Amino acid sequence: MNKTLTALALVLATATPALADLVVPSLSYRTGPYAPNGIPYADGFADYFTMLNERDGGIGGEIVQVPECETAYNTEKGVECYESTKGSGALVYNPLSTGITYQLIPKVTADGITLYTPGYGRTSAANGKVFANVFNYPANYWDGASIIIKDILGHEGGSLEGKKIALVYHNSAYGKEPIRTLQELAKKDGFELIEIPVDHPGQEQKSQWLQIRRDKPDYVIMYGWGVMNAVAIQEAVNIKYPMDHFYGIWWSGSENDVTPAGEGANGYKSISFHGTGSDYPVYADLKKYVYDAGKAAGDGTNPGNVLYSRGMYAAMIISEAIRTAQAATGHAAVNAAEVRDGFESLDLTEARLTELGLPGFAQPIKATCADHGGPGTAMIFQWDAAAKKWNAASDWISADADVIDPLIAEDSAAFAAENKIAERCN
């Protein structure tokens, strides 16, 4: 009995991998209702680091370990994953879940680890004065909402007076994030906002789309994730909603979301803060060192798609931040605090992107102590169902900082007051 108990205890305790050089845990989800979106992201994230390890021997000569931990998009499992990996010298977390992000913000701040949440998480973390350890550049949810409205304004000749815009959102912290911004924009631009929540996991949306059919909004914006996206696009097709008036945030615009609706999804629009497709020079190296070497993560069907590119984007930014930290400190085995400083002094230029084999893939970023939010720019992509590919439908559009900055200041001030955080960078 005692022996069994000891054995059990040992197994429970030895969850952490051996201490290694650079550890970037991947809190991924390859199971559950969010798996269709979680898998390509996790694959892109892992493949990029595999390429760095195989091609360059890691970053600055240090091998990067990417231990994966399955969260199933569940906050309790997320906590378990965080606790089981942080002891191994984890430098950065990228949980790809707004719920888990909210939980980890206080924890990483206490533990001095960086939380990097590109395009998700807590929007007001863009204010580095309050959120020292959280970075969400290049764009956040509020930027996304503002950019979509700007694009719509462009199509409507600059005025949205009397128009109706519906927001179909995942009824969670993630989906609710843009509401405040859209309400401000509704006041400013004079449109009417209809809020339509969809409960987790979103497989049943008949009533929501019935409401859309009845209210006839001029535009529909979707903040969805997982199976919810595909279902919503299918329902929109069913009620013959004009697809070019249907916009998805970057989390609602992957191949997996539009392909189930077939031809009907043609013309669906989505925004993205990075390019997509496998035409970038970096894919030659990925092919040589990762795919052809049989080291690809997952089943190898994802390279080049939107979420794979996004996983790769996150991996690229993290590796650049580590590189920045190495350059600043002069040694390769950087620790979590140095990597945090690396994130804060990251200067990603066009020239550097070209060097990395990703010319024009993303916008330059210049982070500062106060600015953890980046440029706040994104592009509109439109789905071509016949060619099965996303085509750029706009140039880079930047968010309306006049609306968003005060909101960020207000929300982060509330957080600072609640948690008695003194402002930094002054």
Next chain:
Amino acid sequence: MLYREAGDFKTTYAADSQTFPIRFDRFAYWSLLVVAFLVVPFVINDYWANAVFVPFLIYAIAALGLNILTGYCGQVSLGTGGFMAVGAYACYKLMTAFPEVSILIHVLLAGGVTAAVGVVFGLPSLRIKGFYLAVATLAAQFFLVWLFNKVPWFYNYSASGQISAPERSVLGHAVTGAQTTAPAKYLFCLAILFALAWLARNLTRGTVGRKWMAIRDMDIAAEIIGVNPLTTKLSAFAISSFYIGVAGALFFSVYLGAVEVGEAFGIQKSFLILFMIIIGGLGSIFGSFAGAAFMVLLPVFLKNVLVGHLGWATDLAAHVELMIVGALIVIFLIAEPHGMAQLWRLAKEKLRLWPFPH
């Protein structure tokens, strides 16, 4: 040989009716308490606290609560997740409205608020029974989650609808917020669990518990012998909801620190806790602990074996883990429909006779 009544003489009524009539059991109980209170806090680290002990302790409180209602009083409830949400949101509102009051008082008050809500949703139990009552409590589950999503007052008008626990301390040690140390978290939950389990044990073997069991076994007969169904059923709902509310408050403030209602307190949570008491054993205090341990520890254990030791892919391990847990639940219930508590009881019977079973 060691495990026996012989020679353990009881000379008072109190000694005769004590919880652990066998000396060996008492010894085991006291040594468990000593280890839990005096040894574990010194060796516990963040991983053990956050991934293993704190969730186990909190789920044990919730399972105790549901066991009072379903196991002892026979009222099936699928509203556990909703009631936990009431506890969590009550705790959040109290914490932010009265920051100077101790968190311990807030947790208990959150339990009180949940008890009141539980009584309201328990009223239909006077008219409807069994599956119909289960459906009524299911309505409570969905209504409460919807309410906390819909009314911004409950989440202090935050942009995302998330509630986050600010830092609060007990006796100078933070128990909520990021600065909380593993032992503080653990001891806070353990102390509350110990007090509540002790209370539950004594309630269930006193007048109140006997009334509950009378109603559970046959309500008409119970009414004929003078048990008032109104007060009995409502007291079961109130006390059960108090426990579940305390569990919800701890779940939010100590364990997770930030929750969103649909994800943390959805219908899955109600089922999870119902599974705990069914697997652990209905109408048993030990069963609540065993069930909570089974449902909390087994997935973590399997994950560590499959991913950590065998090096399987995380998705494969996650799927296999679901299958193993599911299969074990079915096997357990076929082998012993009365749950782990019954297995434990049988084991003890056999131990008493050992090594001369005939």
